Amino acid sequence: MSQKPVLYFLICVSLAFSSCQKEDILASEDYKTLGSSAHSLLSASAYSSLDIQISYMPGYAPDSGSIRNLAAFLNTYIYKPSGIRISVKPISSSGKTVLTLSDIVKIEKQVRSMFSGSAALAVHILIADADYNVADVLATSYWSTSVCVFGKTAFAASRGAGQMAVDDLITTLLEHEFGHLMGLVNQGSPMQVNHRDLANGAHCDNKTCLMYNTIENTGTGMYAVIPTFDDNCKSDLKANGGK
Ligand SMILES: [Zn+2]
Numbered sequence: 001m002s003q004k005p006v007l008y009f010l011i012c013v014s015l016a017f018s019s020c021q022k023e024d025i026l027a028s029e030d031y032k033t034l035g036s037s038a039h040s041l042l043s044a045s046a047y048s049s050l051d052i053q054i055s056y057m058p059g060y061a062p063d064s065g066s067i068r069n070l071a072a073f074l075n076t077y078i079y080k081p082s083g084i085r086i087s088v089k090p091i092s093s094s095g096k097t098v099l100t101l102s103d104i105v106k107i108e109k110q111v112r113s114m115f116s117g118s119a120a121l122a123v124h125i126l127i128a129d130a131d132y133n134v135a136d137v138l139a140t141s142y143w144s145t146s147v148c149v150f151g152k153t154a155f156a157a158s159r160g161a162g163q164m165a166v167d168d169l170i171t172t173l174l175e176h177e178f179g180h181l182m183g184l185v186n187q188g189s190p191m192q193v194n195h196r197d198l199a200n201g202a203h204c205d206n207k208t209c210l211m212y213n214t215i216e217n218t219g220t221g222m223y224a225v226i227p228t229f230d231d232n233c234k235s236d237l238k239a240n241g242g243k
């Protein structure tokens with residue numbers, strides 16, 4: 001694939017005004033347990049806007065279609081009356097072929113510049129040029145406002161016949177990981193009826209749902225279209241302050 005020119009895609013302007021610097025981290029929502037910011041993300045009660053910082057490594061810039069899809073998806077499920085802003089920024093290569101969770105955390109702490117503040121919740125998405133040290137994982141969310149997509153793995157998983165186009169796969173991964181930040185399934189947003197896949201952690205038991213566990217793995221199949229939340233996942237989001 002060809003490396004795209006440096007892209008600074010911005011939905012809305014004025015990124016800096018509502019985001020905080022590192023000094024505010026301890027008092028904010030960031031770097032907390034996964035799912036603990038679900039209500040803050042879904043509702044407008046604590047934060048009226050959302051700032052998303054996407055830091056990508058060389059060769060793995062997200063397509064503008066994936067960014068637009070993510071913004072539309074978030075506007076469908078969360079209340080942010082003052083807006084959802086997405087910035088995309090190139091960062092240096094990891095210099096590795098495989099990354100561990102502690103590598104990812106270290107990189108995030110080096111490159112993340114947007115943190116939750118008085119009016120805006122902030123989410124950081126890292127798109128890495130390496131595989132995860134857990135086989136076949138395409139993406140992971142590991143803290144309340146932190147996501148990593150393994151770009152190299154995802155691109156490799158979208159080249160074959162019958163596999164999703166890479167832009168659709170990146171969209172799917174971003175939306176699935178946001179589902180985790182929104183507290184699905186039963187990790188931050190309590191289940192309204194039982195639908196957690198007991199064998200596979202905070203995932204939905206409906207194979208056609210966006211929150212089914214195989215969505216973020218390469219091992220067990222790809223989808224013909226970008227999956228959406230099923231009714232059980234939707235009602236959990238609504239019950240925790242979402243749309
Ligand atoms: Zn997942």
Ligand SMILES: [Zn+2]
Nearest residue numbers: 204209230233
């Ligand atoms: Zn579901």
